[in-house]
């Protein structure tokens with residue numbers, strides 16, 4: 267056998283693949299999970315494309331999820347990041363009026379469309395999910411008979427989570443919609459939470475006859491809170507959630523003019539059957555980027571794209 271002078275030193279020396287995120291689909295096909303090489307994880311329920319969990323490399327959970335959240339497709343999950351489309355709340359006298367509260371997107375089975383990963387020290391993962399009018403059951407299609415497509419992309423990296431929604435009008439007639447990313451943040455103690463970035467901004471107080479009020483300083487919590495803010499400084503100005511005096515989350519919006527701030531406090535939490543433990547309101551705050559104070563109109567063939575990025579502080 268002839269020895270080659272410059273044969274490749276050995277296959278064993280072939281550089282291995284750079285570390286990449288691991289993505290798994292649960293055996294029952296209900297959940298997609300991903301883990302970065304650095305340890306951060308995310309879990310997404312295909313029912314609603316609801317992000318249920320987001321943990322940093324130390325395993326510290328960032329999202330609040332009710333202990334008895336419905337995870338079997340029998341209803342929307344209470345907690346995590348449910349996706350609101352095509353109506354926020356309910357709206358009588360509008361084409362969405364027959365739809366359930368917060369629309370059908372959070373209560374429909376989405377398809378997992380695939381993943382893309384970036385490699386190396388800043389390795390991240392993007393997971394894509396889809397829902398279209400064709401995936402809806404007959405009964406829901408009748409309640410809102412428009413042809414639409416939704417692509418929801420969830421990108422996890424070491425320091426942030428981005429959720430981007432692209433909505434297309436695939437039909438022949440225009441439709442109007444509202445949308446919102448109903449993020450439940452996990453906090454240590456709601457009574458020591460402060461939300462900044464909403465100063466000098468108008469808000470609609472859903473607990474006071476929809477009166478329009480003005481936020482003078484930082485938002486703090488001393489009771490049930492349910493407000494639709496339209497932050498004066500626009501979407502790119504961050505909203506920061508601090509807990510016990512320390513900044514925890516910085517939220518930047520893209521093409522989402524509003525931000526709902528919600529905490530159910532004692533009585534409302536008691537009235538919600540899927541909210542446990544009953545004092546769980548102490549451990550959560552919802553800050554929900556959305557486009558809800560106005561209707562967005564989507565003409566035939568048009569697309570609307572919007573996103574939130576949540577940075578860990």
Ligand SMILES: O=P(O)(O)OC[C@H]1O[C@@H](O)[C@H](O)[C@@H](O)[C@@H]1O
Nearest residue numbers: 367368448472492493526528554
């Ligand atoms: O109980 P649901 O349908 O998940 O809604 C929870 C809350 O969601 C918030 O976004 C609304 O502003 C509240 O009015 C509502 O109570």
